[in-house]
Amino acid sequence: IKVKEVILKKLKESTQDYVSGEELSNILGVSRTAVWKCINELKKEGYVIDSSSKKGYKLCYVPDIINSWEIKEGLGTRIIGQNIHCFSEIDSTNNYAKTLAQKGCDDGTVVLAEHQTQGRGRLGRSWDSMGGKGIWMSIVLRPAVGLEDVQIITLAAAVAVVLAFKKVMGIDAGIKWPNDIVLDGKKVCGILTEMSMEMERINFLILGIGINFSHEESEFPEEIRDRATSLGIYLKEKKGMDISRFKRSHLIRAILSELEEVYDMINEGKAGVIVEEWKKYSVTLGKEVVIKYREEQYTGIAQDVDQSGRLIVKQDDGTVREILSGEVSVRGLLGY
Numbered sequence: 001i002k003v004k005e006v007i008l009k010k011l012k013e014s015t016q017d018y019v020s021g022e023e024l025s026n027i028l029g030v031s032r033t034a035v036w037k038c039i040n041e042l043k044k045e046g047y048v049i050d051s052s053s054k055k056g057y058k059l060c061y062v063p064d065i066i067n068s069w070e071i072k073e074g075l076g077t078r079i080i081g082q083n084i085h086c087f088s089e090i091d092s093t094n095n096y097a098k099t100l101a102q103k104g105c106d107d108g109t110v111v112l113a114e115h116q117t118q119g120r121g122r123l124g125r126s127w128d129s130m131g132g133k134g135i136w137m138s139i140v141l142r143p144a145v146g147l148e149d150v151q152i153i154t155l156a157a158a159v160a161v162v163l164a165f166k167k168v169m170g171i172d173a174g175i176k177w178p179n180d181i182v183l184d185g186k187k188v189c190g191i192l193t194e195m196s197m198e199m200e201r202i203n204f205l206i207l208g209i210g211i212n213f214s215h216e217e218s219e220f221p222e223e224i225r226d227r228a229t230s231l232g233i234y235l236k237e238k239k240g241m242d243i244s245r246f247k248r249s250h251l252i253r254a255i256l257s258e259l260e261e262v263y264d265m266i267n268e269g270k271a272g273v274i275v276e277e278w279k280k281y282s283v284t285l286g287k288e289v290v291i292k293y294r295e296e297q298y299t300g301i302a303q304d305v306d307q308s309g310r311l312i313v314k315q316d317d318g319t320v321r322e323i324l325s326g327e328v329s330v331r332g333l334l335g336y
């Protein structure tokens, strides 16, 4: 992998000119045949490289694939994304991240896959994770905070994703409490937070983020088509832009770097700042909501989110409830 990484770096530094096979083999201290083999591997992955027996190699096109060196290129974080594990197929990135965390991996370790065969949502639901179309990613966090702040981390992750959408694509997305990210009332991203506790303390936390990137409408399973959307669908409809001008690795990098900023704030005890930021993007506050919790169901108006991330709902009879978990449907969103 190292050799491939260096070759790619060299080719990227010189996109106007050819880089000779001899130069590459000298830099790397490997044979020209070894260089040629790596070039072929890169081509198989989708990189378009022109090779000329006289001049050498020239990089013509970088594909939208997910690998650690594309993501790490220009990633300015200290913690999040220092270790990145990429798979072409996996059951669930959250499962793999959990195994890594149990073995003691570093804070901020990232797991990504092109395709998940058993992508998971919350409450035992499944998450459709089509190959090559999305960002299916899990991040291991070891926050220095107590259990009461777990909800804030989930809210913070949603804020990080929304900020990255804005920075990279100019898209203004909304957040449905606690952490569904929606465009035009449809879900474009879901976040699943799982945690391991030890003696009342957080041992580690897995932040699973699923983003529909380039799906066309017909590529979603029929049963979710009216509730799901992708960045690609939205860009085409609203801005007449094609998603192919963006690369997933670029968006991933932006998310990791926004995530590090909010993560720092949490570790510094600034949960309040996160809640205020979250409220700016909320599509829940002020709306009529239906809360389902176990056997119970009631309606009310979502009034606020408190410092612990609880949703404050005022019921029609005036009773005020604080909600930490449960299902919340918002009038006008996701088919309700």
Ligand code: BTX
Pocket: 091, 092, 093, 094, 095, 116, 118, 119, 120, 121, 122, 123, 125, 126, 127, 128, 129, 135, 136, 137, 138, 180, 187, 188, 189, 190, 191, 192, 208, 209, 210, 211, 212, 224, 227, 228, 229
């Ligand atoms: P959730 O329970 O809020 O959402 C799941 C529900 O959303 C499903 O029941 C279905 O109705 C709908 N749905 C399923 N797939 C999609 C999709 N691709 N787009 C829009 N709606 C969909 C949200 O759970 C949390 C999802 C986290 C996914 C990430 S991906 C990386 C990591 N690994 C893993 O297994 N899960 C997380």
